[in-house]
Amino acid sequence: MLYIPKAATIRRVARFTQMAALPPSYAIPAHTHLVYFVHDLNDPAVARRLAMLRPHLAAAVIIGFRRAEAAPAQLAGWKVVDLGRTADGRLGRRALSVLHRLVTISSLAPHMRGATLIIARQLEMLALATAARRGYARHAALVYECLDIHRMMLKSRVMRRVEAGLLRQVDRVIVSAPAFADAYLRPVHGAALPPVSLIENKMLRGELREPGVVIRPAGPPWRIGWYGVLRCRRSLLLLAELTRAFPGQIIVELRGRPALTAIPDFHELIAEAPHMRFLGAYDRSTDLAGMYNAVHFSWAVDFYEAGQNSAWLLPNRLYEGGAHGAVPLADATVATGQWLARHDAGILLHEPLAASLTQFFNQLDATGYAAASHAIAAVAPACWVDDGMDAQQFIAALGSRHRG
Template identity: 25%
Template sequence: MIGKIVFFLPVPSQPRYHKRIKAFENVGYNNLIFSFERDYFKGGKSNVSYTSLGKIDHGKYVNRILKYFKAFTVVMAFKKEIKDSEIIYVFGLDLAIFVIIFTNLFKVKSKIVYEVGDIRSIMIGRKIKNKVMRFLERKVISKVEFVTVTSPYFVEEYYSNIQKIKSSKCFVLENKLYDSSTKSVSRESLELTETLTIGLFGVIRCQQSWEILCKLAESFPSKIKIYIRGYILGISNFEEKISELANMNYEGEYTSPHDLADIYSKIDICWIANVSDNKLNTKLALPNRLYESLYYRVPMVAHVESGAAKRIAELEAGWVLDFYNIKHCIEKIMAINAQEYSIKKRNTLVPKEKIIGNDDHSILINKLKVGHI
């Protein structure tokens, strides 16, 4: 064993966390994992053995304060193991604050890594609460070895421009697949059948995307199929539309990476980037589905103002549409022909390093070993 690493997770089911854990395990680190639990996208939970910090509700930040006090008592029982660790890897700002308080109180000298997967709405804006959260994050970053981010755009437009953090303090670790955990599938055919199957995967919470897909399914029942897998969060008419439309099929949650080969083999196009009230995060984030779609050779559709749209446009591996113009979106999708589709699909063939993150993880681990970015 090289040493010990301690992970603090907001939820045990996030595939991104599993990639980090696997990468450190594969080079010989012995891990200790703490995680909160919540009724939120359970796919992959069985892959991780962890000590529970208790159950929290999604999005209810104020209600979490008491839960953190209780979690503190859980972590106290592992004080020696944590003090013996070389690295503490923490996901999310609230857990990072928790970890820094703990390490300061008990003089823990482990290197701390703080990872950010999304820029939350509360971090943006001019209200006092927004300024306080940004101040707290700057304090956190001053105490950690570095902050890992899942998109280079986070560094360019948020951490450098807004938080005034030096880029040398950041390490970009995109949402690429981790090769040893991923099954491949043969996707050599460039043919487009008469029925176009669109995949909608992950945490499904974009009402605007949902309205477009419902309109497509309603208007073209013999030409469009919508295949849905994931966790439904806040879609107002989801059950109604699934019951009403025979060409919209929901088959529940899935486990990543175990189920990826199967679900991507069933679609022609993946709907990968949504819109939200958090326009900055939409603009900057690069979702898992970007890399999954490229790996499984599936062309993509993304909102024009999303981070994913930039990559898709560069590769010409899909369609970049304005999701707020439903009529135009439908027209563009229904105008896709076999020749155009084959070109887009051919362009999903990219160098391995663009979609597989093993080397990126190795660089991260080596930088931690030598103690600098």
């Protein structure tokens, strides 16, 4: 059940984040002291963002909540400040945790010392970051990292007003997909929206192992890999039905973290589909190449928040699969499919998806697969893998912006 905080609680958060006047200008030094406010210290994407920014950082402190029993002692070699445990998927309850920290904001003062850049990952952390900046790092640039549009933002006018108030204090917004800005932020906030930097969920150069050209023998059996956070029930049902329609000819491998709040019968559905296998968690730093090199296709479809966040995002698995030569299967009508269409790559599916999948695999042969594989190989590597330019352009954009 979705927890929605009372309007009075939301207003209290807003009051705590009202900002006093900021300095008339700022500049980002060549080597930056970062304070990074994150909603989940256990999220591997946090360490990846730090690794991306590392060439431009002299120091960093990571302040945040955790979803697991314990927080990491360090991230990317830098100090972690653990604010306590919160629950996944419950923005309202996380807001209450932030409110508690706002009341005791002075405890963060020692960790803000020397900050020149503050990044807040997700909206509730932006509330905390604005208050900490006001009190203890008034000359620091403030960046909002907007990586999802929570469904509550689309339902609650009060939450959008809170977001608007916080955005007035922000110097730049990071989005991981253009549609987050084009379909939500710009229509909602208009000219009040700060400048936006697009930093896609590409693989980092240091994550990519260089195995050489991987020759996948053509199927059948054709192998599909679905990796990451497994939260889309419709995807699971579609893939299970596909394996039943092509018994022994299609094998689906799943790895990662199943979201049992979204698919409570995940393990039962896997057990009922003899050609689907859940292989458990994986280590992103060591396992990606082996996972993707073992499959012909990567599943890049998501209906978890259909028509909203799921239609706008560009998932990690898009870039991971492409970088390793696995052909993405995607919905043609959403941002992922549109990205692939612009690059003349991938398999673009149309509704009804079950029929589209059946038609594709009925017609698939070695020649068709070779053509799809060559199209993936023809995409410029920088489209899948960060070549270092994203961070460089982001820091340069911050350094060139001045308040007046």
